Amino acid sequence: MLRLALFFLIISIIAGLFGFGGISSAAAGMAKILFFIAIVICVVLFVLVLIGVGAASGR
Template identity: 85%
Template sequence: MLKMALFFLVISIIAGLFGFGGISAAAAGMAKILFFIAIVLFVVFLVLAVMAGKSLTS
């Protein structure tokens, strides 16, 4: 997921350099959405792993 966010970020930067503002904004928006989804999934799985670890040690 983070690889796709990085890919869209690079596309956004390249499109911005060549003057394609609409494509650049759309790619930057997609990169931002994918980044935040990846962060949310990371936090959810981190909490699940901590809860599973506590139940095994109890």
């Protein structure tokens, strides 16, 4: 997911350099959304590991 966010960020920068403001802002918005979704998933998984939910806990 972070790769996709990075891809949209690069597309946004390139589109901005060539003067395509609408495409640039749309790609930047997608990159922002994907980045925050990835952060939320990372935090949720970190909390689950801390409380011991998962296959490694032996339950």
